Amino acid sequence: MNTPPESTAPVSVDALYAEADDWHVNAGGQTIHAKRIPGRWRTIKWALASVWLIYLLGPYLRWDGRQAVLFDIPNRQYHLFSVTVLPQDFWMLSLLLLFFAILLAVMTALAGRVWCGFFCFQTVWTDVFTWIEERLEGPPAARRKLDAAPMSLEKLKVRTIKHGLWLLIGVLTGFSFVAWFTDAPTLWRTFFTGQANGAAYVTVALFTVGTYVLAGFLREQTCFWLCPYARIQGVMLDRSTIVPTYDGRRGEPRARLRRTDEGTRTTGDCIDCNQCVAVCPTGVDIRRGQQEGCITCALCIDACDQVMDKIGRPRGLIRYASLDELEGRSTRGLWLRPRIWVYVLILGLSLFGILHGLTALDPLELRVLHERAPLFVLQSDGSIQNKYTLKILNKTHEPLAVRIRAKGHDDLRLVGAEPPIEARPGGVTPATVFVRIPREALEAEQQPIVFRIEAERATGELAVTERESVFVGPEPRSD
Known part of the structure; x- marks a missing residue:
């Protein structure tokens, strides 16, 4: 050798x-x-x-x-x-x-x-x-x-x-x-x-x-x-x-x-x-x-x-x-x-x-799907309700307790988002929420609203993201 x-x-x-x-x-x-x-x-x-x-x-x-x-x-x-x-x-x-x-x-x-x-x-x-x-x-x-x-x-x-x-x-x-x-x-x-x-x-x-x-x-x-x-x-x-x-x-x-x-x-x-x-x-x-x-x-x-x-x-x-x-x-x-x-x-x-x-x-990503059938529902109290499905994507490797907020109208009320949503790591977590606005407060058949989700990470950092959607109602009453 x-x-x-x-x-x-x-x-x-x-x-x-x-x-x-x-x-x-x-x-x-x-x-x-x-x-x-x-x-x-x-x-x-x-x-x-x-x-x-x-x-x-x-x-x-x-x-x-x-x-x-x-x-x-x-x-x-x-x-x-x-x-x-x-x-x-x-x-x-x-x-x-x-x-x-x-x-x-x-x-x-x-x-x-x-x-x-x-x-x-x-x-x-x-x-x-x-x-x-x-x-x-x-x-x-x-x-x-x-x-x-x-x-x-x-x-x-x-x-x-x-x-x-x-x-x-x-x-x-x-x-x-x-x-x-x-x-x-x-x-x-x-x-x-x-x-x-x-x-x-x-x-x-x-x-x-x-x-x-x-x-x-x-x-x-x-x-x-x-x-x-x-x-x-x-x-x-x-x-x-x-x-x-x-x-x-x-x-x-x-x-x-x-x-x-x-x-x-x-x-x-x-x-x-x-x-x-x-x-x-x-x-x-x-x-x-x-x-x-x-x-x-x-x-x-x-x-x-x-x-x-x-x-x-x-x-x-x-x-x-x-x-x-x-x-x-x-x-x-x-x-x-x-x-x-x-x-x-x-x-x-x-x-x-x-x-x-x-x-x-972003640690969090949000998609908002508006219910199409029906577009809105008239409630017994006279308010108009829209249904939304939120797709929450957690991009981190830790579970997050996600809180959901909505804004876009002074009289807007969010229903179904009271407890935080547990978003699993690396996956999509769906959540169904309802938005109600009094009929007399509507100014147009469609108006923009914004959903905001936020969660506190283990490091203390606040993860926040927003997504715009639309609220649909009947034609506003004329005075």
Whole structure:
């Protein structure tokens, strides 16, 4: 079993050529074993990929005695720390989806497929899987040799450990996904005792198989053939988009470096070592220009910079640059691009709407339904009575004693709302009330009235909301 660390020892140019001779561009028929080297962009890639720890650890964060973020689909409640979002407020989800869609467009317009290269779960999980593979099976040459070797006890042992770890990561991926939709500690207790919901077992199984196959076997083929973003992103780039790019004017004509070239080299800076291809997780050659397989992970920049350091040439033969910059045209500043202003405006409006919605969520919501048959009833005392059904939505996670008030006429009398209504948490509680107004006090056949509900929360805060309705009566008597 080989467990080599990522080496930082200097490598000779002859050794680079020997490795390049054994490399080929992937056509989907063989597994790519990308070379892993340290560097600035590799460090950035790991740092940004660590954002996914929120996915794995987030369900275990507690808030006020319960799970901080919980998407409780059976009860149609979505808890975000101290805020509870119910289906009635799902318009915010549309704004959230719009925000992330435009954010993806902005990222692509500015710097290409940075989502694919640094954040995409397929890229991150594949990187973790190949890191495990390298720790167990060795560098690319050793892995290719092991692939071609006949099955042996040693090979079986290494492959068993590798696939076991891959499956374990797949299980944790699926389990973490389910934990966002149910209480995580309860899930741990019920899942392994056979008491969890059947949907939980099916979801974990699907995520396990999907993660194992996509990250362990399909890898870059998922980006080539299954992901539509690789095709869409082509129409989202323009001449000012900065992406990892090979500077052909500086690098060409490329030629291998010979010992006799020292001080007399007349060709370009590219020494055709193919290290940019060797480190590419999708196997593309950045020197051929932008391709749909390039996920802009910038690992080729690390590889090329290290080679430039070895041969004493300046870094940046492969770098983040725009087409205008490479062709020597004047480049426009970020804020001089009209499309960016449009994107920023939409992003700002979406974010404002989401924040406004979250901060303006009322603990109580009220709907008032007026009885239609009959519209009004003449009482024995000469007053006119209207019947209303109030739908009280309690958006908090505590029961509330709701008091009902009505206003809109000096002689208005509310009947049936004397005792407070017990509004259950996270649900709708109906209440039937009657409003009476003396007939002689009516000024029109219809006049507005306002229902007001209020309840004191456990924190001492008074929750209040109002809803306007209408009071219907006969035509007023003329004097």
